Amino acid sequence: MYTATHTIWLRHMRKFFRNREELGGLIIQPILWVALFGIGMGRMLPGDGDYVSFMLPGILALTALGSATGGGMMFLDERLRGILREYQVAPIPRMSILLGHILATVSKSFFQIFIVLSVAFVAGARISGDIGNLAMSVVALILFAVGFASIALAVAMRSKSIMGYHGMIFLFNLPMLFASNALYPLENVPTWMRWLAMFNPATWYIEVARPAFAVHTPIMSSLIALTLLCAFVAWSIQIALSRFRAMTS
Amino acid sequence: MQPMIQARTLAKRFGEVVAVRNISVSVMPGSVYALLGPNGAGKSTTINMLTTLLKPDQGSITINGHDVERESDLVRRVIGVTFQDLVLDRDLTGREALDFAGRLYNIEASKRRARITDLVEMVGLGDAIDRMTGTYSGGMRRRLELARCLMMEPKVLFLDEPTQGLDPQHRALIWDYIRMLKTQQGMTVLLTTHGMDEAEALADVVGIIDHGKMMHEGTPSALIGQLGSDLIRLSGTFTHLHTPEWTSEQWVTSWQASETEIRIGVDIGARRITQVIEFVNQSGNTIEEVSITRPSLGDVFLQATGRALRDER
Numbered sequence: 051m052y053t054a055t056h057t058i059w060l061r062h063m064r065k066f067f068r069n070r071e072e073l074g075g076l077i078i079q080p081i082l083w084v085a086l087f088g089i090g091m092g093r094m095l096p097g098d099g100d101y102v103s104f105m106l107p108g109i110l111a112l113t114a115l116g117s118a119t120g121g122g123m124m125f126l127d128e129r130l131r132g133i134l135r136e137y138q139v140a141p142i143p144r145m146s147i148l149l150g151h152i153l154a155t156v157s158k159s160f161f162q163i164f165i166v167l168s169v170a171f172v173a174g175a176r177i178s179g180d181i182g183n184l185a186m187s188v189v190a191l192i193l194f195a196v197g198f199a200s201i202a203l204a205v206a207m208r209s210k211s212i213m214g215y216h217g218m219i220f221l222f223n224l225p226m227l228f229a230s231n232a233l234y235p236l237e238n239v240p241t242w243m244r245w246l247a248m249f250n251p252a253t254w255y256i257e258v259a260r261p262a263f264a265v266h267t268p269i270m271s272s273l274i275a276l277t278l279l280c281a282f283v284a285w286s287i288q289i290a291l292s293r294f295r296a297m298t299s
Numbered sequence: 300m301q302p303m304i305q306a307r308t309l310a311k312r313f314g315e316v317v318a319v320r321n322i323s324v325s326v327m328p329g330s331v332y333a334l335l336g337p338n339g340a341g342k343s344t345t346i347n348m349l350t351t352l353l354k355p356d357q358g359s360i361t362i363n364g365h366d367v368e369r370e371s372d373l374v375r376r377v378i379g380v381t382f383q384d385l386v387l388d389r390d391l392t393g394r395e396a397l398d399f400a401g402r403l404y405n406i407e408a409s410k411r412r413a414r415i416t417d418l419v420e421m422v423g424l425g426d427a428i429d430r431m432t433g434t435y436s437g438g439m440r441r442r443l444e445l446a447r448c449l450m451m452e453p454k455v456l457f458l459d460e461p462t463q464g465l466d467p468q469h470r471a472l473i474w475d476y477i478r479m480l481k482t483q484q485g486m487t488v489l490l491t492t493h494g495m496d497e498a499e500a501l502a503d504v505v506g507i508i509d510h511g512k513m514m515h516e517g518t519p520s521a522l523i524g525q526l527g528s529d530l531i532r533l534s535g536t537f538t539h540l541h542t543p544e545w546t547s548e549q550w551v552t553s554w555q556a557s558e559t560e561i562r563i564g565v566d567i568g569a570r571r572i573t574q575v576i577e578f579v580n581q582s583g584n585t586i587e588e589v590s591i592t593r594p595s596l597g598d599v600f601l602q603a604t605g606r607a608l609r610d611e612r
Binding site: 054133141 | 350351352353354372373375376378380382384386387388390391395399400402403404405447
């Protein structure tokens with residue numbers, strides 16, 4: 051199980067660092083997000099101007115979602131081209147194939163997240179929470195990234211085409227963040243939207259992650275949020291695995 | 300001796316489309332079996348079921364004595380598979396492709412290196428092994444794929460259209476490898492092809508499938524023998540034709556007639572041809588051409604399915 055997972059992960063990472071296009075895009079993208087979104091939007095909002103710190107967890111979530119989309123895309127490409135079958139005929143657990151892909155996606159996402167953080171700190175973001183907040187924030191981000199990497203894979207297992215995949219996956223990207231407290235506080239939004247946000251994994255993540263970076267008014271206990279995130283990850287891996295098993299029938 | 304591959308009454312449908320109906324295949328250890336059929340006959344679906352990629356709707360498969368569904372890991376440990384479409388990663392070198400395959404099968408590093416050296420020599424890839432596979436020609440890719448599925452020293456090889464799209468030299472080369480694997484390593488091989496010559500050249504047993512059904516099965520010589528030792532072919536216009544009484548006689552092994560062509564399998568062509576021509580002429584038909592040939596697998600296929608193989612080479 052471990053060897054197979056490691057092999058698949060390693061293969062993806064080797065291809066990743068060899069692919070200049072993908073690498074370049076991944077480096078530039080987060081810089082643009084922080085610059086355009088964080089600084090630009092921060093100027094438009096009233097307040098003390100530390101919008102970069104406020105929305106940093108949101109940008110990190112966005113980065114994780116982008117990586118998940120890319121990871122699903124990679125899986126779909128391998129599936130459509132038939133590369134996946136090499137893994138499928140090998141005597142390795144199906145779970146290891148899935149984990150190899152998830153870990154590769156999450157690794158790329160943390161590679162990018164590291165860049166986002168560097169850029170954000172240059173742009174004036176700061177850590178205001180203690181070490182405990184920071185640790186919780188990292189855990190929550192990993193859970194969030196793994197969950198959505200799995201969901202993107204689950205979608206990629208059913209999609210018949212690249213276009214179809216993007217149509218489906220778009221639903222999980224920006225709308226997900228806008229229906230949460232990732233980019234703005236929920237105090238001024240309508241009640242129905244606040245309710246929607248309560249059932250949104252992006253909100254659960256923000257609840258755990260934001261205290262490390264900015265003053266945060268909790269809308270639920272961070273312990274509950276963390277539990278919900280864990281349940282979300284377990285559920286999404288389960289969906290991906292059962293769909294993967296069903297691919298042979 | 301127990302068969303290495305034993306598939307019983309396999310069936311698979313995709314929605315409305317029945318891809319495979321009631322196919323049974325049995326392959327003895329150390330022999331080469333060719334599934335012969337046109338594109339869309341159900342060859343790939345069959346091979347996907349045999350290699351654990353697809354669950355049959357009906358029927359059972361054992362490979363090396365293990366049930367494909369219940370003991371899939373034991374089966375996967377002994378099979379090597381190449382696919383119809385090439386599945387190489389263009390961003391990896393040939394050596395990396397082989398190395399990753401070895402890792403998947405838990406082969407330790409020193410053994411992987413030794414195995415790669417042997418295989419590169421066998422398939423003659425030379426220095427090209429350290430180039431990205433994206434730069435390979437079709438023939439080189441096929442050779443690398445073959446090398447890759449041999450990394451873990453399988454007992455059974457499944458080759459889906461192993462020579463598709465290759466030039467004659469490369470086809471001959473791949474044929475040589477397959478023969479060598481069989482004679483030197485006693486490997487069991489199941490391959491699919493739509494090339495008559497390929498099946499004839501390689502297979503101990505040929506199964507002709509069309510529309511997902513097994514039409515005929517046997518050694519190439521037995522299948523061809525069913526058609527008689529000679530085949531008389533007449534072309535022309537045969538609109539006033541009825542089946543002659545003499546088709547029931549001993550010397551006639553097969554009779555097949557359409558409005559433009561008649562094929563008759565007989566014992567000795569040169570002796571029977573006058574009688575045949577006389578009969579056809581008397582019924583008021585026009586003969587344009589007559590030939591006597593040794594029947595081939597192509598004729599067997601035509602007899603079995605009523606049509607020539609598309610894309611026959």
